[in-house]
Amino acid sequence: MLDDVVFWVLAVVAVAAGVAVFRVDSMARATYALAVSFVAVGLVLLLFDLQFLGVITVLMMVMEMAIMAIYMIMFMGMNPALMPMSMVHAKRPSLAVAVVTFVVLASGAVLIPWPSRRGAPASDLTVSLGQALMGSKMLVMMTVSAVLFATIIGALVLAVPRGRYDRLGDDLRGRVDADQPDGAGQ
Amino acid sequence: MTLQTVLLVAAALFSVGLYGAISQQVVVMVMMGLELMLNAVVLAAGGFWWFLSPAPDGQVLLLVVITAMTVEMAMGFAVATLLHRTRNEDMTDMATDLAQ
Structure with a gap:
């Protein structure tokens, strides 16, 4: 039961942070949002008892996002935490492709009769x-x-x-x- | 927590990443979209491993995906650096001639 609650909290955080990456109005915030999404997924891996891979994911992605923030400042030549930005193209077609992809993947996830678990973890x-x-x-x-x-x-x-x-x-x-x-x- | 719910969350993450990878103009933001898609693959692979066959092989596959994320990031930053240095560009629309 506790695992379920933790999973759903982490799932909501991961997806919300993922959406925030392309919604917030500064690149620095987008970078931090992506880091939060990665940390949430890394913690979900810990729920699967994948301690090593979960910790690696969290550590590696936090470092990557820190480096990415530096790149933002280097390339954009501005204070990315303060400068609002919206640099997108083909917004509606991209949104349509994303929605169709989600529907197809979600249908597969729900409709496919997945086999039961074989074996037990070490x-x-x-x-x-x-x-x-x-x-x-x-x-x-x-x-x-x-x-x-x-x-x-x-x-x-x-x-x-x-x-x-x-x-x-x-x-x-x-x-x-x-x-x-x-x-x-x- | 079931395999279906894990895959649904992974599908949502993948779709959001795909939207970003297609719609963003800044090279580094495109990379963020790709990273988010790989994040979904990691989550889905972890779910498959846990709910279907928790053997060491699945962990090795996850390690390969995480390595792919690292390689993508490193080479992406290198290409972004090269683009910025040689052409002073950081947007995909400015570099469309590279496809020709």
Whole structure:
């Protein structure tokens, strides 16, 4: 019973915060609303006894939203907490697509005869996840590791304004331009 | 709390995220919409795992979805930074020529 009450409170908070992301009139508030939605979903995962994944979701998303708020300030060149904004296009078609999507998904959720539960959760779910990742699901772990490493490199290549290959050429033997503020060796 | 109610909440989150991803003009706001959609996928996957088959495989799938969120965010920020630096743009409508 208590679980049901907590779930519904968290569900309402998650959806309301999600709606608020696109309703509030400043980007900073939108960022915080998204963080609240993520925290609510992370807490729902805790109701499913997914302690590790729930805590990871909460921690990671709160940090992401903090970074996102910084990006807002960087790119918008204004105080995003104070500056009202409404930058949307195709509002009505977007709303129609969203409503149709919800109706289709909700119909599936309600009308499909879902099978009953098979098996029982392990006594310690975090341990079982760790054992799966280091055992039978090792390939997933290895793939995720490579993808994350590639993401680091790709993001750096895109975000760094002027890398050493730009400054020194493909063979890295070009002359160092001391006049450049980000010149090699500085 | 049943699988149906969890999926209904996830459907609502997904739809709201989809609305944002389609309607917003600022690149970072579009990313917020995508994040909200992935948030719904995490919730639905957690519900499926708990109510249908609480085996470790489902947890691994959830971990992959959370990783996808991270990758999307990191690359999205990188592309937004590149767009802003090279073209001084932060809106999708300004960068439509990239599709050509």
